[in-house]
């Protein structure tokens with residue numbers, strides 16, 4: 066698959082072909098590996114990136130950073146969910162996920178970027194409780210009782226009582 070594009074070395078329109086390479090960059094002081102995309106001039110063999118490719122490569126590097134250094138592990142997810150006494154399905158509903166999503170994450174699937182953010186927020190009981198208040202109507206009475214008597218949920222109540230005393 067070749068295309069015509071302006072080659073920065075030849076300074077002329079040339080046939081170019083897409084190339085991919087494994088790159089390592091330093092982001093926030095840590096090395097990350099990602100797959101970089103570029104074009105290669107078939108005449109002079111120079112590889113160059115279009116602005117869209119640069120954006121895409123930066124995004125891929127950021128994504129790799131989050132996956133490598135910010136991801137919550139399957140084991141941590143089980144611990145987090147147990148802290149709130151929730152079933153996989155109930156915990157997923159509270160965070161706005163689908164019915165089977167938590168199960169797949171606890172089996173080792175990488176959480177989607179938006180889900181990673183919500184899981185990170187859920188580590189804080191105050192944020193978990195805010196999500197619970199929005200979504201608790203999606204889960205059954207038994208699950209609600211279990212969650213409301215959990216260590217995680219009750220820790221926000223204690224926190225709110227302390228706030229109220231100030």
Ligand SMILES: [Zn+2]
Pocket residue numbers: 072073074075076079106107108109110111
């Ligand atoms: Zn060229």
